[in-house]
Amino acid sequence: MSEVIVLRDVSGSMNLKTTDQSKKDYLQPHLDNLIAKYRDKGYKVTDYDFANGISKDKDNSLLAPALAYVAKKHKRIRTVVLGTDAWLKDEDLSIIKQLNVPFITIADTAVVQNQDLAVMSVNNNRQGYRNEPTLIRSEIKADNWKGTATVTLKINGKQAAVQKVIFNTEYTQLVDFHQRFSQTGFYSYSVEVSAPNAKERTLNNNSFPGAIEIQSEKERIIIISDKPGWDNKFIIDAISTNPRWAISHYSAINGQLSTGNKPVSTLENSNLSVIIIINNGELRLGANLANQIQALQAKGIGLLYQGAPIDELNSLPIQKSNVSSSYQGFMRWQAESQNYPMLRIDPSEQANIPPLDYYYVVAKSGTITAITMDNPQKSPALVLMSGPTGKAIAIPVLNLWRWQMQSSSSSYQKLITGAVTWLGNLSTNNFNALYNNSYFRGESVNIRLRVEDSIRQAKLDINPRLEIFDPENKSVFADYMTLDGNDFGASTSFSKAGTYRFEILDKDSGNKTGGKFYIAESSVESRDFDYNLPLLSWIAWESGGKMLDQNSLPAFTPLPPTREQVTIRNEIPLYKKWYILSLFILSFCTELFFRRRWGLL
Template sequence: MTTENFLCIIGAAIIALLIAIFHYFYKSKSKERSVILLTFLRFLSLFALFLLLINPKVEQSIIKTIKPKLVVAVDNSSSIKYMNQTDEVLSLVESIKNNKDLNEKFNINFFSFSDDVQLLDSLSFDNSQTNISKPFKQFSELYKNDIAPIILITDGNQTYGADYEYLTINQPVYSIIVGDTTKYVDLRISQQNVNRYAYLKNKFPVEVFLNYEGKKPVNTTFTIFKGNQKVYSKKVSFSKENNSQNLSFHLPTAKVGTHYYTSRIGQLDNEKNTVNNTKNFVVEVIDEQSKTLILTSFLHPDIGALKKSIESNKQRNVIIKKIGDKIQLKDYQLVILYQPTNSFNTIFSQLTTEKTNYFVITGSKTDWNFLNNAQEHFSKMTINQTENYTPVFNQGYTSFITDDIGFEDFPPLIDMFGEVKFKTSFESLLFQQVGNYITEKPLLATYEATNMRGAVLFGENSWRWRMTSKLERKTFVDYDNYINKIIQYLSSNINSKRLTIDYRSIYYANENVRVSANYLDKNYMFYSSATVWLSVVNRETNEKKRFPFLLNGNSYLASLSGLEAGNYNFNVSLENQNVKTNGSFKILEFDVEQQFVNANVDKLKSISEKTKGEIYFADAVTKLTSDLLIDKKFVSIQKSEKKSNSIIDWKWLLAVIIVSLSIEWFIRKYKGLI
């Protein structure tokens, strides 16, 4: 209450008293004792009325007790059912729900998770995917300002998503492990890395990670089949110490189209889980001849080496021209600009206008003042001095799969000394090493801009790299393949089609098949009012189905439910428009959740220890509740809040006025004063 209001209330009390005295002592001059009571009643009525007119605000302190939150996350995936743990999990959830002591200490929030996170309603254990990282990410955001320990009821097995073992989690995690914790002898294909596209009459790289759990040495065979045809085979050996292998190899392409492959590692006699011995992948083979133009103002051994590397792929043709020759840029998918000078001015203007992809190679004769102004993607402030730059392989490059072909043994390149700056988002294939100092500055980098891709190599004498690779590896193949991966990336334009689709070529029978689409208007802006349909045909049965796309943010999404295992063709079209595209996919009769036969104790232990939580087995839930109840980190907090109330909201004050006036009226009536 302010001082002004306080003075007004005192003034109101004085005025109310003076009016009451004036009315009953000065005006009526009655000597009866009831006059004192009538004066008081009149004073009370007037004072209450004045208070309502002044309407001061009264502050009130309210103390609230805030209990800590307890988050219970329950695995609702089908792996729980396959391990016969459904009754155990339901029993655990009920015991936590019905624990009076826990409910008195905590506000308990229950969630279920599989491929998504939901408030717990019921548990079905029929979801076909598990992403344990997703609940942790959502809880970190939802409870970032709260004390909220997490009880995680799960087998710890994850089928996709970020590895939850390496997440940053700010709340302690108490893991209740369900499922068989016995470690069985197991061989598995842990991961496969394959590019989705490959060129006809070329070879595409495959990388496979194999793991073994067991104590005795074992020998088996890793095989890849294309249909019933064996296309790759290798003997592999494992032991307790040597429990993993990484295989890298290339497979040939002979026919255009979508090709399905099956990777398989031989089963052990006593192996309980054989589902993870097999994985599938798909490669789309494209027949796409590409022409590459190398433009230069002088001859250099780099140019001949580049031509030989690129043309090692029979799908590619390289034309070398000098500045001043007649050139039609539209005839080429890629232009390589070797050490540009101001004589390249017209070419850069045409490249910018026609959105043609280009690859810049710089060196001691590059005119950097011109190059910095001729394009807007990168720059280099140089001095009149050259420097030797040794390549360092970047393992974190993500635009396409690359291999370290022994770059640490390659001789340095020569370029003008200076600091490189990019104005466009880029990725470094190779870093610079100057002397013994490894920098994170790019030596070879790729970048993307609107409807174009580019690359730049900051240095000349890369012909020596090709020769060194030949001397070290007895073949040009590794170096030529590396260069051709860059050329393949740069020869593929960023898709400018107005209707584009994104989908996987392989799905599993128990997962939700989803296809997303993006439609752009004539100005290449996302158009959100289109009606988009997907028609799908089973190639074996000719059964047809039609599904609508629903708007999903800045794209459209179709969920293809009820499809059985098989091969499917589909097309996506816009209603009332002649715009369509198509694709194909395969649904395999395979449940990814069945690949697990025991709980992943190691990962759950790691995440609990890292967050200062604990792990418990299903029969130790009583100890878990006891630990949570006695843990002094989780205590209720008393929070004081000041609440400001207006007197006009006090209904009883109006009642005082009515009652006091009514009593005064009855007394006066009884005394004959009215």
């Protein structure tokens, strides 16, 4: 018998009211009416509740697992009737097309003019830094309401900042909070909107949770040069685009290091990541400063050197040639440059680099010359070194800043920031977790892992295991992550609010990473009002079905089921019986015997 499957959404959002009744109460009589119509036509109707799949966990709405369960259990489905508001959290609904049966969806298309204030989203960097302003940006929406609303930032449940927002003609507004944190740690926060004179249908969407991790210090970048110059300025501008880097600028004249007019005897190495040296032609480091720099390199601090070569630093990947004058020429990218992401510059962009002042140098043994000049000797223009004494890049070129002036893109900035990132990467393997800092209760927690080698190529020959711990430090999830494209991933959801932590470990390599995220008290389902009409319409269209509303539901009549003719045949497979085969062979041989005996052959 042909079957009709009815799927009723019982997730939390179905209890929210659209007009004077909940969506669940609105759909109930219409679904019962459709079931009666299908049964009258001779269909077998099977009714299922779904929320997080067939599971009745009301903190999430996942249709795809429910459809997979139904498809496995029923083989003669002719129609699926879907009673849902369609605020689904599925990442992939391709199973609707794969089932190859029409879907009947139901929706209330009446327009209701309800007043409503809502915090639609909050955004911030995953990490901030102690005593520095941290931007928390929120999007506030006002439906059918005008006036002054109060937007409040609460950190760990306590009020931290308040702003007033006037809604007149704008539908949404962005509200920015610049918050300073005096202590390191993991902070949960929420942004709330309120207005005493707003007659809202609900307050469930008046707040939005978030979280941020505050670290002690930024990574420090030291710039040492002989005198101010345009190369100095443009390198500082490029590095300043990354908020996790703090820049310190020093002058080195006749071996004396100073900042401003204050002499400095020792380079501070706390949180130091990279040293940048720019020689405009008059740099003299002196033995003491050169030894300090080389000692820091030995500890893994990266070195970026630009300008005229010097003999004081033995750890440079270049050395002077017998030609001391500077010349002008164009840069030429070599095949080796493609092994380094920061050097993968589009050829059309390379053509924008104007003639540069360069010095003839000699690349040391064991280094890689990625860029040369266009002279007959192909003298090195960018040389890389990675070894026991740390990483280093040497660019015996001045006025590279002119490239930025000739180009409308940010290729110069990407080269400088990419080089600093490569130099500051102490590990030969990048083992990085990708995740959000906060989630609603019941929302899918997706954690991804990106593993790269020293030149940022994806590394996929690992078997990482993810383990998540709840606020009481009990293990609540443990599984191996699966490969998805160039990343590894795993997902789950939690109904208990609080701060969770996770660890990802690859036993073979010993690489390990982790992080924290916050599960809010509010459920993701408590914000899903009305009906997701575009998705309901798409489901009907994609499956070849129909979307019904309050006007078309009474006139809808299902087609009668098609009659199926089943032919049953009973066959006796004589060829499978050994004695039948033996009798045939015996008869054939007997006939041959007598024919030969009687002379008939």
